[in-house]
Amino acid sequence: MTETTSWNDVRIAFKKIWGYDNFRPPQGEIIRSILEGRDALIVLPTGGGKSICFQLPALLQTGLTLVISPLVALMENQVQELRDRNLPAALLHSQLTPQQRRHTLQALENQELRLLYLSPETLLSAPVWERLSQPHLKINGLILDEAHCLVQWGDTFRPAYRRLGAVRPTLLKSKPPGSQIPIAAFTATADPSAQDTISQVLQLQHPQAFLISPYRQNLNLDVQIVWTPRGRRQKMLQFIQARNRQSGLVYVRSRRDGEELAQWFGERGYATTAYHAGLSSQERREIEQSWLSGKTQFVVCTCAFGMGINKPDVRWVVHFQPPQLLSEYIQEVGRGGRDGKPADALTLISEPTGWLNSEDKQKRQFFVDQMRSQYQDAQRLVKKLPEHGNVAAVSQQFRQGEVALALLHSAEQLEWQDPFHYHKHPSSDSRALVNLSSHQVQVQKLMTQYLTTRQCRWQFLLKAFGFKKEAMGLKCGHCDNCRK
Template identity: 40%
Template sequence: MHSSTAEKAQFDPLKQQLESTFGYHQFRDGQEDIMQAAMQGRDSLVLMPTGGGKSLCYQLPAICGDGLTLVISPLLSLMQDQVEALKALDISAATLHSGVSSQESMATMQGLQSGDIKLLYVSPERVLQPTFIERLQTLKLNFIAVDEAHCISQWGHDFRPEYGKLGVLRNYLPNVPFMALTATADSATQHDIIERLCLREPLVHRSSFDRPNIRYVVQEKYKPLKQVRDYVKKQKGAAGIIYCGSRKKTEELSESLQQAGVRAAPYHAGIEHQIKESTLRQFLRDDIDVVVATVAFGMGINKPNIRFVIHFDIPRSVESYYQETGRAGRDGLPAEAVMLYDPRDAQWIRRMIEDQENEQRRLVEAQKFSAMQAMAEAQTCRRLVVLNYFNEYSDKECGNCDLCLDPPQRYDGLEDAQKALSCVYRVGQQFGINHVVEVLRGSKAQRVLELGHDQLSTYGLGKSETQEHWFSVLRQLIHRGLILQDIRRFAALQLTDAARPVLKGEVPLELAKPRIELTATKTRITDRGDYNKILFRRLRKLRKDIADRDQVPPFVVFSDAALVEMCVHYPTTAKDMLEINGVGEVKLARYGNEFMQAVEAFLSGASERQLFNG
């Protein structure tokens, strides 16, 4: 048999299971090679963006093999979600962690011994227990998949000590191949993963880091509670995550959204475990629309229909930003990543980094944060900045970020800059941005009058412009290095040497007009013209009813992407239904009739206008 024929024969079961079990008609870039490596007993390091199909890389060879596949994952909720989704496809999967009852654990152990379980999800803490390692040595292991593998690295942005010790498994299971998977890893982290897991000549697959369906937007942080509240209300019930830098902010913002009628809840490490679990469950089941969280929330969250991610505060690295924004749009449909940026936040983070005792770690963190700040302050395509950071170089603008869609308008800003710089100087370089703006606009605030700043020559010089305008001008002058914010002195503004030629009018200066409102997206991000919106709403409601009946998250029934396809192709037969991506034989048998009936009912009652215009 020719090698190509042999390969084809070998991959027939993979292709067959891809279609019949998962309902997909073709592999994504790199998936087939990664699966082949696993089935041939070869180690691999898989770098794929969130939503790029990482889970399938180990799930498909697991069900095609005749032994057990062990999946090491950092979050109990993620393990539970994946097991639920696999069981819905009639795949024998189980999980072992601290939240599992002793009765369930015993049944799982028996299932392992009898060879009935195909995929077992465990936490790094559980897998390192000596008794568990002894048990693993008695089982037929296909391979071990290590998810969120960047946690292994000392340079990973979510360093977790137990992950760093997983390499010891090689001593006890020398012949079992490893598959390490992550959505974010720079070259130092990749090298660290290979070294710490003792990967032997691994296949290294690196997908493009580009997520073209996610729109990147950065806006000036001016009145953040109002900015976020107005934005979320425009989304009309779409699912989203808002990341905040402190627990207190998550609670304040969550309460503000609730008062505005948004189904929102806070999530942080200080909240009682049961409440956090309930919040996560409600979010996954579409009973809560928005979770306001610290970074404690979301790593590996298995919810494909998140339509927006907002960063209330700037993250500490591009890796963190990429990982967190990547939780939006995992179903491939349009999504948006919005960041509110204030240079003062950046100053505070730099101060915290400087307090780091480990010098090597301090240097790495400072370097990572500089790259993040550069992205926030960019005046060119944001996607290019992100992709370049991951060594994916391109000079073609993306057309789907705020700067591409709505390039900043420029104007001759010399006079405005001179007014702003003069005012900083006149108040003695001892006050922050708010006070300088109040003086410029001629405010009669008590503090301005008490200090006698209403007597200054710059008082009221800028009263013809809005507060937002002057905030933007001062921030741009900070970005350009004409002004420093002294964090040690309550963010007081101080002039640098670079301000002198501007004050004297010796150099020209162009500034960008301020961008305060979140208006880059004029319509809801989920609005697209190529599917029927009325039918989509009906199918979404049907999916929710079925999910509640079966006590599973709605995406376990069908993804939003599958529903959108149904609203384009109107499937009314089993053959039509199997053409929809994400509809395999198990889901066809379980849910197909109800959805086909809903489509038929819609078609019989729909006018031509409803059908084509939605």
């Protein structure tokens, strides 16, 4: 706790801003830890009230808290909620108009903000970094929201994540002596290996860990085999028809699948829409509002939908195709039943051999091939990269340069001297990338094991995410395997 903030002040502010009398465990402990300026790693199930845990401390302190967030939609939702309460929060992302951007940078310059939401890429862009590095700008803390994205995307898809560990030490060099910038990483899903990666990449210092089991007694898990592409659609339709007017979500793995399926539903009289990262900010906002208000029964969406959107009465979630990763799955099913009432999560899969219905097998193979190709490109690049250099120059010279640097960092063959300059180990070995690629394939296999397991599904998930004690002897009684 800060000298000027008592726990009573915290409770009063919580009641005044959000209208609640009491924190849900472990919200109070997390808020206390952040106010005390400690590093923290927080694994809290979807719907556990993560955002309040960092928003409240930020609003109680003078200075700025940076919230590093993966998706524009997620930032927009959280900032809009804060602005609706007249709280000093803003966001920066690539889709803002020049005028909106100037306005936010001016507010930053004038120290009018308490919370600034931005992506890793925006954080590390020259105009933003220059302002954040000014000695007079007090930075209270760094929050990494949806920290599992660092693990899922940091190697190949969003390589800027791999540079975040150099942010704190570099910013502190420009701040007055004695300044501190604690870091807190929040996620709903991180197994022990992902927790280690997050801690190592962010260079967390003796982090206080808050690890809450993802088990939800009200969430009924079900995996069903479908024998043909047509059968998959029919099974889904029957499932939704049986839940007439109940609010839900249909998850697909690609933009194209989403658009085709939304059209198919439209032909059958369902007013639904495809939601994906290719839509404009306004289009996304309209779809979200229509769904949140109950005008639209369900949305056909990619993984871009749902992070940070709070709708308690989601009664069902369908995975039209299974996700690649278990962490994605548990995030997405966790959007059901946040109000504590029963919710059903159905995942449709092709029959195990893939002979009759090869959809899932082909999709899985496509992602594995794509990943291997990126690793092979990086392997070829390793020898060409200079031993010292900066990201901008490498990206300009080599098409996959930034990805190669991220992969080398992941393979512990490279260090970031600051977020823009690297030092490659003289003994850098491209074979380390082969091991990295094999590890990623193993991570994807875990999802297949879950889909084909005959044990209690919740027991499998708890074991996979490191909650072995809670998993011991568990028979949930409400997944398809237990019900059999």
